[in-house]
Amino acid sequence: MTKKKYIRELVSVKFTDRKDVIRGYVIDYNDDWTLMKYNPVDYVIDGYIIFKHKNIDGFHRDSEEKWIEKVINLKGLQPTDKEIIPLTDLETILKYLTNNHSVFQFYTKSDKACYLGRLKSIDGKELTIENLNTKGKWDGEIKFKSGSVRVIEFDTDYINSLKLVSLSKI
Numbered sequence: 001m002t003k004k005k006y007i008r009e010l011v012s013v014k015f016t017d018r019k020d021v022i023r024g025y026v027i028d029y030n031d032d033w034t035l036m037k038y039n040p041v042d043y044v045i046d047g048y049i050i051f052k053h054k055n056i057d058g059f060h061r062d063s064e065e066k067w068i069e070k071v072i073n074l075k076g077l078q079p080t081d082k083e084i085i086p087l088t089d090l091e092t093i094l095k096y097l098t099n100n101h102s103v104f105q106f107y108t109k110s111d112k113a114c115y116l117g118r119l120k121s122i123d124g125k126e127l128t129i130e131n132l133n134t135k136g137k138w139d140g141e142i143k144f145k146s147g148s149v150r151v152i153e154f155d156t157d158y159i160n161s162l163k164l165v166s167l168s169k170i
Contacts, residue, residue, distance in 0.1 A: 004029065006059060008079055010039060010069035014057040018111050022151070023065070024049060025072075025079045033087040037079045038153065043071045047156030048083070050093060054150060090149055094119045094127070097154050103132055103163050107151040108144065115142060116159065122146060136165025 006026040013022045013034070024036030024045075031053070038049040072078065085100075086092050097104040098119040105116045117129035120141055127144045153159065 006061065009061060010065045010072065011036075012060040012065060013051070014060060016055045016057045017109070018055075020111055021060075022049060022051060023068075025069070027079045028084045028087060030087050032089070033093065035083075035085060035087060037077075037083065038156070039068065039072065043068060043075065045072060045077045047159065048154050050087070050152040050154075052150050090127070090146055091122045093152065094122060097152070101154045103159050103166075104152055104154040105156070105159055106149050106153070108148040109150060111151070114153075115144070116162065117142070132162055132166060134162070136162045138166065 010025050024038045027035045033050055035050050037045055038047050040046050085096050103118055105114050107114050117131045120128040120130050125146055127146045128141050131139055131142050133139045
């Protein structure tokens with residue numbers, strides 16, 4: 001068994017069709033998806049991010065990523081094997097996230113709009129989520145083409161905050 005490249009290392013990923021770079025620790029990957037412990041800024045870890053390997057310009061790891069990794073490791077926030085989730089396909093990923101984290105957020109081709117919710121149904125062509133709005137209220141279903149999902153986030157501070165609001169009687 002060969003070691004996968006970049007596992008437990010902090011890398012930056014650039015896409016050909018997105019302005020923003022995604023940075024994080026690589027936890028696991030397959031031919032279609034990569035799971036990372038998300039490093040959105042500075043020395044902060046904020047949940048997890050899964051992205052589809054469509055339009056990747058490349059993985060980048062140089063002195064900046066190594067320095068950030070060193071600081072985050074000193075904080076004890078490096079990934080472990082316990083953080084691996086099944087990356088078999090989109091259906092498996094979203095069912096796992098709904099069952100184990102209850103809410104996830106995803107982006108389609110555009111990184112300007114995201115959708116927050118939990119899985120209602122999925123088939124080869126269509127994905128239906130129960131939408132969680134920015135006030136923490138469940139407000140109906142939204143349908144998407146299954147193939148349009150590009151980036152998925154879960155267990156972030158934003159998502160966990162809205163989950164708390166959705167459970168409260170405010």
